[in-house]
Amino acid sequence: MSTTADHVEHGDHADHGDHVDHAHEPHVHEHKPDSYYVKVALILAAITALETSTYWVDFGAFFLPTLLILMAIKFVMVASLFMHLKGDDKIFSYLFYTGLILAILVYMAFLATFRFFSPT
């Protein structure tokens, strides 16, 4: 687990061009300024508004792909930027996304089994 106590960049005082290189320190990720997280949240809110608009606006054939793509974008944004997977040690990404991909594969197989073998 990465620790935050020894981070060099802190909140709004972060200086993008003046930080210590942590490349050789394992399990350490940098914290962005608070304004960065607010911008990410605004983008997430805008995507949620776009998702919700599909309830009133007819997207036709693009309805399902649009919703799934927007859902994936939101998922990756929260996991990468809020959970700091992006700047963290790759092992954490592997653990998390392995669980996710395993879940998708197992349950796709599960749903396919019911599709093919359920009585009609």
Add this chain to the structure above:
Amino acid sequence: MAMWLFLGSECLLFGGLISTYMLYRGRHPADLGPDQIFDIPFTSVSSFVLLMSSLTMVLAVSAAAQKDDRRTNLWLTVTALLGATFVGGQVYEFTSFYREGLGFTSSLFSSSFYTLTGFHGVHVTVGIIMLMALVGINKRSSVPGDKAEVVELVGLYWHFVDVVWIIIFTLVYLIPS
């Protein structure tokens, strides 16, 4: 490491619940299906509230990294309040569905829906308890070990609860059966 393993295993749990719902969401009486009872504008507001709680949580983590106890406690409390608002909305939603005749055992759809969203609601509630406990021990300055790391671990759990809802909101509420 342990937290990420735990979250990976939670993916499997919610994967199972979401799959079960997807399988059974068409099994319902004609007048008590998802298309008839879901209140999308209301749930959209709930989703927005939970999404914003992720912002306040990451601000709490940021404040903890700066060793700013006052702002850490403030953002943790706001996060808990937003979480409580979400859970309150879910209780209201469940109550209104029940009054419309959708009980837990009314249909396979209702059972799988209540189980999935109820499990998520329990996770949010556990997160709220963790947040308030953290505020309490933070005020007494008795957080064991690295305080920033403890806040970050609780933050990971909270963000996970949020990403699960991102999936539930799309697959359960927005995509019609």
